[in-house]
Amino acid sequence: xxxxxxxxxxxxxxxxxxxxxxxxxxxxxxxxxxxxxxxxxxxxxxxxxxxxxxxxxxxxxxxxxxxxxxxxxxxxxxxxxxxxxxxxxxxxxxxxxxxxxxxxxxxxxxxxxxxxxxxxxxxxxxxxxxxxxxxxxxxxxxxxxxxxxxxxxxxxxxxxxxxxxxxxxxxxxxxxxxxxxxxxxxxxxxxxxxxxxxxxxxxxxxxxxxxxxxxxxxxxxxxxxxxxxxxxxxxxxxxxxxxxxxxxxxxxxxxxxxxxxxxxxxxxxxxxxxxxxxxxxxxxxxxxxxxxx
Amino acid sequence: xxxxxxxxxxxxxxxxxxxxxxxxxxxxxxxxxxxxxxxxxxxxxxxxxxxxxxxxxxxxxxxxxxxxxxxxxxxxxxxxxxxxxxxxxxxxxxxxxxxxxxxxxxxxxxxxxxxxxxxxxxxxxxxxxxxxxxxxxxxxxxxxxxxxxxxxxxxxxxxxxxxxxxxxxxxxxxxxxxxxxxxxxxxxxxxxxxxxxxxxxxxxxxxxxxxxxxxxxxxxxxxxxxxxxxxxxxxxxxxxxxxxxxxxxxxxxxxxxxxxxxxxxxxxxxxxxxxxxxxxxxxxxxxxxxxxx
Numbered sequence: 332x333x334x335x336x337x338x339x340x341x342x343x344x345x346x347x348x349x350x351x352x353x354x355x356x357x358x359x360x361x362x363x364x365x366x367x368x369x370x371x372x373x374x375x376x377x378x379x380x381x382x383x384x385x386x387x388x389x390x391x392x393x394x395x396x397x398x399x400x401x402x403x404x405x406x407x408x409x410x411x412x413x414x415x416x417x418x419x420x421x422x423x424x425x426x427x428x429x430x431x432x433x434x435x436x437x438x439x440x441x442x443x444x445x446x447x448x449x450x451x452x453x454x455x456x457x458x459x460x461x462x463x464x465x466x467x468x469x470x471x472x473x474x475x476x477x478x479x480x481x482x483x484x485x486x487x488x489x490x491x492x493x494x495x496x497x498x499x500x501x502x503x504x505x506x507x508x509x510x511x512x513x514x515x516x517x518x519x520x521x522x523x524x525x526x527x528x529x530x531x532x533x534x535x536x537x538x539x540x541x542x543x544x545x546x547x548x549x550x551x552x553x554x555x556x557x558x559x560x561x562x563x564x565x566x567x568x569x570x571x572x573x574x575x576x577x578x579x580x581x582x583x584x585x586x587x588x589x590x591x592x593x594x595x596x597x598x599x600x601x602x603x604x605x606x607x608x609x610x611x612x613x614x615x616x617x618x619x620x621x622x623x624x
Numbered sequence: 625x626x627x628x629x630x631x632x633x634x635x636x637x638x639x640x641x642x643x644x645x646x647x648x649x650x651x652x653x654x655x656x657x658x659x660x661x662x663x664x665x666x667x668x669x670x671x672x673x674x675x676x677x678x679x680x681x682x683x684x685x686x687x688x689x690x691x692x693x694x695x696x697x698x699x700x701x702x703x704x705x706x707x708x709x710x711x712x713x714x715x716x717x718x719x720x721x722x723x724x725x726x727x728x729x730x731x732x733x734x735x736x737x738x739x740x741x742x743x744x745x746x747x748x749x750x751x752x753x754x755x756x757x758x759x760x761x762x763x764x765x766x767x768x769x770x771x772x773x774x775x776x777x778x779x780x781x782x783x784x785x786x787x788x789x790x791x792x793x794x795x796x797x798x799x800x801x802x803x804x805x806x807x808x809x810x811x812x813x814x815x816x817x818x819x820x821x822x823x824x825x826x827x828x829x830x831x832x833x834x835x836x837x838x839x840x841x842x843x844x845x846x847x848x849x850x851x852x853x854x855x856x857x858x859x860x861x862x863x864x865x866x867x868x869x870x871x872x873x874x875x876x877x878x879x880x881x882x883x884x885x886x887x888x889x890x891x892x893x894x895x896x897x898x899x900x901x902x903x904x905x906x907x908x909x910x911x912x913x914x915x916x917x
Contacts, residue, residue, distance in 0.1 A: 447837045506791075548703075
């Protein structure tokens with residue numbers, strides 16, 4: 332089979348492309364040419380490097396979601412305002428030099444009050460709805476910026492973003508806490524920290540340095556400190572976002588191991604979250620967008 | 625006048641030394657040879673570079689507070705356990721090669737439960753008590769790691785550390801929020817953010833990304849975003865540490881502009897914090913330590 336279109340998920344730090352035949356991926360390619368590493372004039376060359384082996388002689392549709400549409404990306408794509416369908420914003424078509432490329436960058440979503448934005452996750456949400464048009468509940472998309480999304484009647488009703496993943500990485504790798512953290516994990520310490528943070532979320536500011544002091548004074552191990560840090564931050568996130576999961580049907584879209592930590596935290600709250608594979612959701616959403624454009 | 629001892633405040637990123645005659649500073653020197661940049665074998669040379677012009681032929685006492693006594697420092701100094709006087713830990717005397725140096729590194733303080741540690745601030749607290757032996761109340765020492773210290777009857781009763789300063793720097797300079805922040809300040813935005821964070825401290829996790837979204841969607845200015853970030857984090861700190869300031873006599877030890885932000889936040893809570901100059905407190909504490917050793 333030869334590809335009849337190309338699907339691309341262009342993130343801040345990475346880009347993935349799939350050679351597609353209808354809804355079937357034939358091949359995948361990835362690189363570190365994320366949006367954060369490129370100027371607007373660099374995107375076409377980066378795309379060609381990634382997909383050159385797949386290009387036919389005639390123009391082929393390339394459907395892109397994610398940060399290629401950011402203000403600092405290839406070309407700014409609009410945001411559709413929620414409440415709306417996740418694909419309500421349509422796409423933009425950046426000018427290209429290579430006549431074999433017919434590029435569409437999908438729009439993101441915005442929320443006026445409280446102010447919030449997403450780029451890329453809307454396509455995963457569209458993918459979930461393509462598979463299950465009657466989905467009614469909350470989607471949790473863990474990542475650098477975790478999204479919590481209320482979905483009903485085929486629309487995104489509201490959403491919020493938590494910087495938990497980015498804050499964890501900064502604290503674990505660059506703050507004074509790095510001296511006491513190491514690879515590995517401790518399920519019980521994670522669960523305890525989630526519970527502590529949810530019981531007194533206002534105490535987060537002083538609990539963090541406690542990880543350092545516990546290491547110096549009481550020999551807290553590196554893996555336990557790492558699991559506690561994750562638990563304190565995810566517990567604080569759950570406390571902030573209680574209306575998004577309390578009594579709700581929740582599905583988590585993403586990859587292990589991060590999604591497993593969110594699942595463990597939510598399971599401890601009495602939920603039974605459904606797990607949805609991130610790549611499948613992305614491809615399903617890009618396929619639906621390709622069928623519409 | 626010739627110096628009869630040398631006072632040193634050795635921090636993680638900077639070091640300052642004073643040529644002292646009794647309690648009078650004759651000269652000051654500073655460098656970026658902080659503890660974080662040195663191996664244990666490097667400290668003596670770094671000290672000599674800083675104070676060589678002041679050295680007499682006979683041994684001179686060099687009294688050092690701060691991170692030179694950390695595990696990764698020149699030589700680990702003990703921690704005295706609170707409750708205790710701030711100078712209860714005494715000092716260690718690292719071996720030196722230059723016979724003109726008689727070096728003492730002052731001990732820090734530790735708290736068993738909740739686990740906490742300090743190095744350097746105990747000397748500022750001793751300095752405050754040297755000036756005002758009857759001080760009874762709370763000392764707030766803003767910085768990378770802000771300390772809140774309950775002092776009574778000449779002793780440190782308890783203390784807590786908040787990583788607010790370090791988290792602010794990481795978020796402002798290295799997270800996605802950096803795109804929307806710039807130099808400058810907005811007093812009203814700071815005050816509003818402190819009040820918001822104190823009213824719903826559990827919502828911190830989602831308010832942070834709101835700064836980015838407000839910039840993208842509603843044109844939030846760089847200085848206002850910076851003041852809001854500071855206010856959200858200091859408000860969360862005040863919410864976590866309410867027992868340390870509610871109904872207490874509070875004195876703030878430090879330098880402008882950081883101390884002014886803490887003073888503004890506390891004043892909005894109905895307090896009238898006393899302001900104490902950080903360098904004076906440090907020198908007063910080092911002078912008291914020199915008189916005892």
